[in-house]
Structure formats: structure tokens, C-alpha cells
Amino acid sequence: MKLISWNIDSLNAALTSDSARAKQSREVLATIIDENPDIIAIQETKLSATGPTKKHQTILAEQFPDYEIAWRSSQEPARKGYAGTMFLYKNNLNPTISYPEIDAPEPMDSEGRIITLEFDNFYVTQVYTPNAGDGLRRLAERQVWDEKYADYLVSLDQNKPLLSSGDFNVAHKEIDLAHPGNNHHSAGFTDEERAGFTNLLNKGFTDTFRYVHGDVKDVYSWWAQRSRTSKINNSGWRIDYWLASNRIADKIIRSEMLDSGERRDHTPIVLEINI
Numbered sequence: 001m002k003l004i005s006w007n008i009d010s011l012n013a014a015l016t017s018d019s020a021r022a023k024q025s026r027e028v029l030a031t032i033i034d035e036n037p038d039i040i041a042i043q044e045t046k047l048s049a050t051g052p053t054k055k056h057q058t059i060l061a062e063q064f065p066d067y068e069i070a071w072r073s074s075q076e077p078a079r080k081g082y083a084g085t086m087f088l089y090k091n092n093l094n095p096t097i098s099y100p101e102i103d104a105p106e107p108m109d110s111e112g113r114i115i116t117l118e119f120d121n122f123y124v125t126q127v128y129t130p131n132a133g134d135g136l137r138r139l140a141e142r143q144v145w146d147e148k149y150a151d152y153l154v155s156l157d158q159n160k161p162l163l164s165s166g167d168f169n170v171a172h173k174e175i176d177l178a179h180p181g182n183n184h185h186s187a188g189f190t191d192e193e194r195a196g197f198t199n200l201l202n203k204g205f206t207d208t209f210r211y212v213h214g215d216v217k218d219v220y221s222w223w224a225q226r227s228r229t230s231k232i233n234n235s236g237w238r239i240d241y242w243l244a245s246n247r248i249a250d251k252i253i254r255s256e257m258l259d260s261g262e263r264r265d266h267t268p269i270v271l272e273i274n275i
Contacts, residue, residue: 001275004032004258005041005126005165005240006268009225011086012047015059024263031258032268033063038090039117040067041126041165045084047073052086064088070097070115078110083128085115085166095119102148104130105141114149116156122248122275123162125153129169132187139192146196153243154203161245163273164205167266168241170197172207175215176238188239201243208242208255208271221257225265242271251275 006028008014014025032040051071052060060069067088074082089095095117101109108130116125127149132139156162170193174180183189201207213219220236230236242255254272 001039001273002035002037003039003041003124003163003165003242003271004035004037004268005043005242006032007043007128007167007240007266009044009046009265011042011045011052011056015056021263024261028260028263028268029063031260035258035270037270038093039124040088042086042088043126043128043167045071045073045086046081047071047084048081049073049075060088066091072099072112072115074111076110078107083111083113085112085126085128087115087117087126089117093119100152102152104145104148108141108145122160123156125156125162125164127164127166127168129167131169132190132193136187136190139190143192143196146193146200150200150203153200153205157204157245161248163271164243165241165269165271167239168197169239170194171237171239172197175217178220178235178237188237204246205243206246206249208244208249208252209238211249211252212255219257221269222266223264231262231264240266240269242269244273248273248275
């Protein structure tokens with residue numbers, strides 16, 4: 001099975017805008033299509049509460065004719081057009097789809113952050129983890145989220161093994177970002193967020209990229225959109241992950257970033273596994 005995860009930062013823009021960045025996003029979508037994955041997880045769709053419009057659905061059906069779609073958007077009391085997730089999965093698959101809430105601080109459970117696909121022998125779940133925010137104003141809530149999400153994965157793992165993907169909004173170790181010394185008090189690299197991710201892994205999950213590649217350096221999944229030189233200089237962060245239950249880690253074949261060309265922000269991540 002081949003699976004790809006990507007924080008797209010606005011599905012609407014990627015599908016309908018004529019901006020230079022939107023054209024770059026469509027090039028990334030073409031790269032994903034060429035990979036022919038069984039499952040595609042998309043975060044930060046930024047769609048309305050009613051989900052993809054008819055225009056979006058038409059474009060997606062044209063570009064992904066062999067896929068079904070499951071989506072979840074931000075709902076009140078959360079902000080409109082915020083966060084959001086989507087799965088595209090091959091139409092020969094027949095998962096049971098759930099949209100779990102994890103008793104997170106309000107309004108995080110209303111922001112459309114988790115979708116789970118259940119198959120006979122495993123789960124595939126995706127997450128768009130809340131950012132700690134400017135000035136770390138949401139760090140306390142983020143810490144609660146990390147605990148609740150770890151408990152949710154454990155609850156799945158007790159039934160059958162799982163694959164968890166998404167934008168986890170944390171660089172786990174110093175090797176996972178270009179300038180760790182300058183960022184110990186930055187959202188995504190605080191001691192609290194890193195400890196939360198360590199706690200998650202310690203509950204029985206494997207960072208598949210590190211499992212395959214070990215301590216390889218200078219490989220990232222995100223480069224600051226606001227900095228024109230961030231990608232040129234490879235001044236990035238690795239904050240997007242495919243995790244697997246420890247007991248199926250030996251089935252991993254491939255876990256790496258896909259080339260997103262000149263487009264900054266997130267790049268897609270791919271996992272291949274015998275499952």
C-alpha cells in the first residue's frame with residue numbers, strides 16, 4: 001500500500017486560483033497523482049463548513065477519477081474556513097470512516113482536525129495538530145491536545161495496528177530543523193511540544209522516516225512561506241510525519257518527502273508498507 005500526506009494550505013486555492021503559488025500547488029498535485037497512491041491525506045483544506053463545492057468536486061473527480069472522498073471542515077464555534085482535513089482513497093477500498101472528537105480544549109474538536117479510516121486489519125488516521133500560536137498563546141491547550149491525541153491513538157492500537165499521518169506541528173529533535181538553537185522558544189519546537197511527541201512515540205509508535213533513514217540530516221517537510229530564501233537555503237523543519245504501530249514497523253518499505261519544486265510551505269510525505 002502506498003499512502004501520501006500533504007498539508008495543502010487551502011484546497012480551494014490549489015484547485016481554482018490563478019496565482020503563481022496555486023500553479024505551484026497544482027504541480028505538486030500532479031506529482032502526487034503520478035505516484036498513484038492508494039490513500040491521500042490532506043490537511044488544512046480551509047473549506048467552508050459545507051465542505052467542497054460542486055466546482056471542487058468536479059475538479060477532484062477529473063483529477064482523481066478512481067478515488068472516493070471523505071472530508072471534515074471547521075464548524076461553529078470554531079472559525080470558518082479554518083483547518084480542515086480530507087481523505088481521497090481508491091474506490092476499490094471500502095473503509096469505515098469516522099470523525100472522532102478527543103475531548104480537546106474548545107474549540108479544537110470543532111476545527112475538523114481528525115479523520116480515521118478503518119479497514120479489516122488496520123486503521124489509517126490523519127491529524128492536523130493545533131499550532132501553539134504566536135507568542136505561544138495556545139501552548140497550554142496544545143499540551144492537552146497532545147495528551148488526548150496520544151490516548152486516542154492508543155485506543156485504536158489496542159484494537160488493531162494503525163498508520164497515523166499529518167502535520168503534527170512539531171520538530172521532534174534538533175536534527176529535525178535547520179536552526180534549533182534559535183528556536184527553543186518558538187511554536188513547534190518548545191520543550192513541551194517535543195515532550196508531547198516523545199510521549200506519543202513511547203506509547204507504541206514509530207516515526208517511519210527515522211526508522212528507514214536513521215539520523216540523516218538536512219531533510220525537512222516545511223519551509224517558511226514568508227521567507228523567499230527558506231527553501232533555497234534549505235532552512236526547514238520536519239513537522240509532517242507518518243507514524244506506524246511498533247508491531248508493524250518491520251513492514252515499512254519507504255518513507256520520505258516528495259519533491260515540491262519551488263513551492264515553499266509543506267511538501268508531501270509518502271509511505272509504502274506491506275500491510
